[in-house]
């Protein structure tokens with residue numbers, strides 16, 4: 001059994017990840033550490049999965065480096081300096097994605113292609129999330145804004161109810177409008193993917209990995 005250290009363990013994502021690990025023994029994983037803010041880490045672990053806060057992610061990264069264990073974070077709104085630090089990492093495998101879902105990765109590629117297909121159209125982005133979400137716009141919306149070369153200030157957003165996460169890219173002209181929407185219906189979309197990425201990350205060399213690396217691996221695996 002491989003031991004998983006969940007950082008932000010009592011949060012919405014932390015709990016969903018623990019539930020998936022516990023309900024699927026065939027994955028060969030067990031939760032060995034559940035860390036919340038300020039807690040010391042006692043015990044052994046093979047991989048760190050972090051969904052917490054920017055501060056929590058940086059603490060967990062330091063712990064992963066100290067113990068030389070792979071580190072996966074999906075925490076959003078991370079400072080540029082920390083993103084740079086992760087990108088430069090040479091001691092351990094590190095994975096970061098503002099959205100760990102493969103379907104969102106391919107949705108982002110669709111949006112990239114649509115932007116090429118509709119030059120001269122005005123690109124717009126709108127996202128909707130649950131009332132508890134701390135950052136805005138979402139990490140996913142910022143990634144989509146980068147793809148569309150839109151300033152983050154132009155992204156519109158709503159915070160309401162229990163919405164898991166909806167992202168809409170529109171291409172607008174005076175005569176028509178093309179709309180692409182990804183709607184996450186359940187947080188397990190992210191939690192299940194995070195668990196599979198962690199399994200994959202444990203087999204990687206030291207260095208920095210993103211969804212693009214993971215998607216390439218999955219596509220190759222499918223072709224076999």
Ligand SMILES: NC(=O)C1=CN([C@@H]2O[C@H](COP(=O)(O)OP(=O)(O)OC[C@H]3O[C@@H](n4cnc5c(N)ncnc54)[C@H](O)[C@@H]3O)[C@@H](O)[C@H]2O)C=CC1
Nearest residue numbers: 008010011012013036037051052056074075076098099100
């Ligand atoms: N990359 C992705 O696919 C996804 C990313 N997220 C991101 O994950 C993060 C967490 O999301 P949720 O679980 O919804 O939030 P949440 O607020 O439900 O959970 C965060 C947890 O982190 C804990 N925490 C706070 N400071 C900490 C510290 N210093 N060390 C360890 N734990 C600490 C909190 O007590 C809480 O239990 C957010 O940044 C969110 O945007 C969420 C869903 C998917």
Ligand SMILES: O=C(O)C1=N[C@H](C(=O)O)C[C@H](O)C1
Nearest residue numbers: 076098099133138139140165
């Ligand atoms: O906080 C959330 O819930 C989510 N955060 C991520 C983001 O900021 O893009 C991903 C997902 O949309 C859910």
